[in-house]
Amino acid sequence: MPDKITVAGVSIDTRQWIGGARVASAETFTDLSPIDGSVLGEIARGGPGEAEAAVGAAREAFPGWAATSRKERARILHAIADGVEERLEELAIVETMDNGALLRSHRRGVMPRVAHNLRFFADWLLALDHEDFETRGHRNHVSWDPAGPCVLITPWNAPLMLATWKVAPALAAGNTVVLKPAEWSPLTASLLADIAAAAGLPAGVLNVVQGYGAEIGDALTAHPDVRRISFTGSVPTAKRIAASAAGNLTPLSLELGGKSPLLVFTDADLDLAVDLAVEQYDNAGQVCLAGTRLLVEESVAEEFTRRFVDKATRLSQGDPRDEATDIGPNVHPRQVEKIDGFVQRALAAGARPVIGGHRKDGLYYAPTLLTDVAQDAEIVQEEVFGPVLTLQTFGDEDEAVRLANDTRFGLAATLVTGDPGRAERVTAQLVAGTVWVNCFFVRDLQAPFGGSRLSGVGREGGTWSFDFYCDLKNTVTAPKGWTHHG
Incomplete structure (x- = not known):
C-alpha cells in the first residue's frame, strides 16, 4: 500500500510516527469518510511491536526533554501552534472528510481552538508557581517535576482539538508522549506529527501510533515504562484501560461522557x-x-x-x-x-x-x-x-x-x-x-474540566492539568546547617 494518501488535495502520511521517523506496519485498516462512505485510505495498523517501539522512543527522549527549560518548551509549543494556524484550512477540510463534522465549525472554532490549546499551556507553564511557605522556620518549596512517557488515547468526535488538549499540557510539563488517535478519524494526528517536527520538537518527544485498541492500545496501557495515561471515550473501554494500568499503578485521567x-x-x-x-x-x-x-x-x-x-x-x-x-x-x-x-x-x-x-x-x-x-x-x-x-x-x-x-x-x-x-x-x-x-458550551482552559460518577476520574485544565502530568514535589529546607556560602 502507498505510504501517503491525498485527501481533499492534502497529502497525508499513513505510517506510524515513532522516534522522529515514519515507520510502516505489516497490516493496515481502512479509513472511510462518513460524508459518502468513500475510502480515504489504508492506514498503518499497529500492534504490540509498534507500541514497544513508541514507548521506547518516548523513554529515550524523556531525559533530554525533561531537562529542557520551561522557556524553550513553551517556545516550541508556540511554534507548533504557528504551524497549526498556517495549515488551518488543510486541517479543517481533512478533519471534515475524516469525521464528518461541519467544515464551517472546523474553520471558525475547532482549529483555532487547537492552536489555542497549545498556546494556553505554553503560557501557563511559564506562570506555573506556588508561593513558598514556612513551617517552624523551615522553607517549603513546591515544584512540578515531569513524570515520564505518557499515553494519550483520544476520541473521534473532535480528534485534533481533544488530542492537543492532552498533548499540550503533557509536553509543556516536560513529558514525552505516545498519542493514539481513534481509528475512525486518525488523519489529523498524522498531520500534527509533521507540524510538530517542522516546529523543532525533538525526535521521540511526540510519537503517533495508529491501530485498534485491542491490538495496540492494550500494549500501550499495560507498558511498565508509561507513567501517565489519559483517555477520553466510553465507560467500557475506560474500565479495560484501568484494569490494564492497574498492574503498574499508572495514574489515569478519564473523561467518559455523560447523560447531561x-x-x-x-x-x-x-x-x-x-x-x-x-x-x-x-x-x-x-x-x-x-x-x-x-x-x-x-x-x-x-x-x-x-x-x-x-x-x-x-x-x-x-x-x-x-x-x-x-x-x-x-x-x-x-x-x-x-x-x-x-x-x-x-x-x-x-x-x-x-x-x-x-x-x-x-x-x-x-x-x-x-x-x-x-x-x-x-x-x-x-x-x-x-x-x-x-x-x-x-x-x-x-x-x-x-x-x-x-x-x-x-x-x-x-x-x-x-x-x-x-x-x-x-x-x-x-x-x-x-x-x-442560561448558556451552553462556554469553556475556558483555566477552569477545571471533568466528570463525576461514571463520567470520569480527575480534572484537566490550568494547573489541574500540570498536577496530573507531573510528580509534585515539596522541598523543605532548614534555616540552618549550611557549611558553604557563595
Whole structure:
C-alpha cells in the first residue's frame, strides 16, 4: 500500500510516527469518510511491536526533554501552534472528510481552538508557581517535576482539538508522549506529527501510533515504562484501560461522557431555552457535554415543545462541507446502527417521536426528540451519542433536581431560569463537573474540566492539568546547617 494518501488535495502520511521517523506496519485498516462512505485510505495498523517501539522512543527522549527549560518548551509549543494556524484550512477540510463534522465549525472554532490549546499551556507553564511557605522556620518549596512517557488515547468526535488538549499540557510539563488517535478519524494526528517536527520538537518527544485498541492500545496501557495515561471515550473501554494500568499503578485521567440534563424552569426565557436545546444537536449529537435530557417545568412544556419543533425542523442536514449545513453525518456505520438501536428500542417501549426517530440516507440520522419516556428507560439512562434528545416534565425544583441527578453519569448540566436565587439553589445540588446557567458550551482552559460518577476520574485544565502530568514535589529546607556560602 502507498505510504501517503491525498485527501481533499492534502497529502497525508499513513505510517506510524515513532522516534522522529515514519515507520510502516505489516497490516493496515481502512479509513472511510462518513460524508459518502468513500475510502480515504489504508492506514498503518499497529500492534504490540509498534507500541514497544513508541514507548521506547518516548523513554529515550524523556531525559533530554525533561531537562529542557520551561522557556524553550513553551517556545516550541508556540511554534507548533504557528504551524497549526498556517495549515488551518488543510486541517479543517481533512478533519471534515475524516469525521464528518461541519467544515464551517472546523474553520471558525475547532482549529483555532487547537492552536489555542497549545498556546494556553505554553503560557501557563511559564506562570506555573506556588508561593513558598514556612513551617517552624523551615522553607517549603513546591515544584512540578515531569513524570515520564505518557499515553494519550483520544476520541473521534473532535480528534485534533481533544488530542492537543492532552498533548499540550503533557509536553509543556516536560513529558514525552505516545498519542493514539481513534481509528475512525486518525488523519489529523498524522498531520500534527509533521507540524510538530517542522516546529523543532525533538525526535521521540511526540510519537503517533495508529491501530485498534485491542491490538495496540492494550500494549500501550499495560507498558511498565508509561507513567501517565489519559483517555477520553466510553465507560467500557475506560474500565479495560484501568484494569490494564492497574498492574503498574499508572495514574489515569478519564473523561467518559455523560447523560447531561438541560433544565427549563417556568420563569425561563423560552426563546433562549429553545435555542440552547436545539444547540444540543451540534456535531450530529456527538458531543460528550450535550444536554440530551430536556427537563421542562410542566407549566411551560407545551409552549416550549411547540417552539422547539418549529426551530429544530428548520435545521439543514446534509454535506458538512456546505456552509448552509447545520447537521452532518454520524461518524461510522457502527455508530449509526447503535443510535438507531437505542431509538427503535425506545419506540418499541412506548416512546413517542415528536420529531425524527429514523435513519436517513447514508450515515445521516434525523434529529430526534422523544417524549413519553420513563425515568428508568434505557434511552434516558444511557449515552446515545447521536442527534437524539428526550423530553420529560417536572412539577417543582425538588423533582427537577431528582430527575437531573438520577443517572450513573455526572459530566455537565445546563439550566435556564430567570431567578438567580433558583439558579444558586439548583446548581448547588446538581452532580456535574460543569454547570451552565442560561448558556451552553462556554469553556475556558483555566477552569477545571471533568466528570463525576461514571463520567470520569480527575480534572484537566490550568494547573489541574500540570498536577496530573507531573510528580509534585515539596522541598523543605532548614534555616540552618549550611557549611558553604557563595
